[in-house]
Amino acid sequence: MRPFSDHHVRSAVVKRLTSVGAVAVLAAAGLAVVPAGADVRTTPLPDSGFNQPSAVQAEQALSAKTAVALGLAKGEVLQVRDVVRDADGTEFVRYDRTFNGLKVVGGDLIVKRDGAGAISQVTYNRDAAKVGLASTKPTLSQAAALAKGAESAGFKATTNKGQLVVFVTESKPVLAYEVVTNGVKPDQTPSVLHSFIDAKTGKVLAQDDEIKTGTGNSMYSGQVSIGTSAGFTLKDNSRGGNWTTDLNGGTSGAGTTFTDADDVWGNGTTSSRQTAGVDAHYGSQLTWDYYKNAHGRNGIRNNGVGARSRVHYGNAYVNAFWDGTQMTYGDGQGNQRPLTSIDVAGHEMSHGVTEATANLNYFGDAGGLNEATSDIFGTLVEFSANNASDKGDYLIGEKININGNGTPLRYMDKPNKDGRSQDCWTTGTKNLDPHYSSGPLNHWFYMASEGTGAKTINGVSYNTASCNGTTFTGVGRDVVGKIWYRTLTTKLSSGSNYQAARNGVINSAKELYGAGSANCIAVQKAMAGINVPAGTATC
Structure with missing residues (x-):
């Protein structure tokens, strides 16, 4: 579960909105075996599309043959977790592993198959091509x-x-x-x-x-259209059955699905319990639409199945979280500021997308990449919503007033303005809470999108500088969003670090837009601009 803020949670790892506190070549097999984040030179491809669950089943049937082709040790078994297919038939198959019946935590790998089904490259998490142990007998009881x-x-x-x-x-x-x-x-x-x-x-x-710690009258977005079902319940059958429930101050259980007599929900204030439900339901609707329209993703797990949103959690709970299956929102200080704004909803649901794809750890550099991914896509959801009452910006949680002084929770143009996050990557970034080690990647996203220097967007003024003193122009958040999404879904694995992210965005940009393209050069400059050392990938 990942909380949204210093008050937020992740899935059977709770993700809160806030924080609590060499390329080796197997010539004989014809495989390119690549450590996570290493350079992978490929022909530019069109934007990716995603397979249905049947693709996962088809690849699972080939898993034993794949293990032999990769030369995995006796006792290592592959389990397909995700399949991404490009328009030319290229597939990226993400596997988890077991060894002698034991789950291998961090044993995930990505196999790339060409349109004819031949394996062309393998990316191992933490370069762990072999995960076998001499003994599985513990000393500790x-x-x-x-x-x-x-x-x-x-x-x-x-x-x-x-x-x-x-x-x-x-x-x-x-x-x-x-x-x-x-x-x-x-x-x-x-x-x-x-x-x-x-x-x-x-x-x-x-x-x-x-x-x-991730027609209604909402608290933050004005009067909005929301998907409801027969009998007037907050269930959106057009989006996989996304539904919203009232926990009524509880801290467990499913809650009660909101119902209404006339399909006009809430009154825009906390005097109506429905208001928080409207905001949460609207946020899940917007997030579903963003992923569908921008990336062709059909729901959090890309299986067309919706997720539950629970509101009115606990008493004056100042956070929101994703717990592996659902989004949950507290009512904030004095139960008067529900954490249900658009970017918060997009943030929490995006933890689910990360979990279903790269499954980034919530510690080390990977923790920061995980948390920043939710900030990036939460921001993109907010911009794509084009809501007059909650215009897109590069501020996280600006509507919920979690600090009590009108300031946002995080700043993507200058992450260190919150007093805790880093603007620039260092060797110590991995030791920070993920909500603060996310700063460099948030900074990368802003600079790659908007460039350096002063700029005003939707009435908000920004003025950012790179960490290495370079100046450059951005290529737009939609382009950078596509590059980061492809990186997340085809390049990163559970223990990926910032250098893997740098290699990943460069290779993704080359695949999407071509080597030497302005889009590739921009994301490369922005990664250098947060002081991530150069890896094997170049534009």
């Missing part, structure tokens, strides 16, 4: 691992369970326990915390929380 996980959670556990896994660190795979601790934090945010504990030493290797 399961009981000790469970105790360590519960202790490190920092809240009272309601459930605490664990299993042995292979955990791929930055240097090697190790045997570990994955301890999943459920509970509620002091600020009312639910937590489904995954702690990865070395099965020999007892060291906590990493932690990842599933909770990611």
Whole structure:
């Protein structure tokens, strides 16, 4: 679950809106084996489209043959997670792995097949081509691992369970326990915390929380048209059945689906419980339409199935989150500022898209890339909505007044204006909370879109500078959005870092717009402009 702000959550890693605190060649096999983010030179292709679930099933039937072709070790089994198909038949197949029956955390890889079905390249997460271990017998007892996980959670556990896994660190795979601790934090945010504990030493290797902190009269968007169903319920059958429920102050359960007598919902203020429902429902509608129209994606998981939005969570809960299956919104300070604005809804639902594709970790550089992805697409949803009451901008959460002083939660042109985020990437970026390590990528997106220098957009003034002193012109947010979406869905894996992102956007831009194109050069300049070191990819 990823909370939206310093008060937000991620999916069976809670994503909140805010924070709480070499290319090797296998000549014999004819495969190009590429570490995550390395340069992949390909012929320029048209914009990507996505396959239906049947494509996943077809690729799964080939998984055993694929494992042999890749020379994977005995005991390694591939499981298809996602398939992206280009117009020329090129496919990018994303796999997870198991080893001797154990889940491999960080063992994901991307196989590229040409139109004839031949494998042309493989991108391994963290260059982990092999994930086998000499032994899967732990030294640490399961009981000790469970105790360590519960202790490190920092809240009272309601459930605490664990299993042995292979955990791929930055240097090697190790045997570990994955301890999943459920509970509620002091600020009312639910937590489904995954702690990865070395099965020999007892060291906590990493932690990842599933909770990611993501005609009606709305509070923030004016009078809007929303999708409802027969009997006047907040269920949008034209968008996979997206529906919205009222938790009525609860912190668990599905809530009650909103209904109405005349299909006129809310009154634009918190005096009507429907108002927050209208905003959340409208936000999910806009986000669905953005992904469909801009990227051909049919819902969060690209399977045509909608998701639930729950409003009125807890008491004066100042956050919103994605928990792996649904969006949840608090009512804010004094229960008067629901966290249901357009960019917040787009942010939370985008955590779901990230989870269904690259599945970026919520720690290290990958955590910042994860959180920035939600800010980027939340911003693009807001611009695409073209709503007169909530015009597009490069400010995150400006409508919800989460700071209580009229300032936004985050600034994409100058991330460090919030006092915590970084404008420029450093070797220490990976040590920050994801809401702050997201700063460099947010800064990249703004500069690639709008360029450096002063600019006024929809009445908001911006003035940004690159970290390396260069000046350049942007190529527009829609172009950069397409490049980042292709990077997310075909180039990045769970442990990708900022250099992988730099290589990824350059290669994606080359595939979409051609080598040497203005669009490629712009995203390359912007990556250099946030001080991400040059990798293997160039325009």
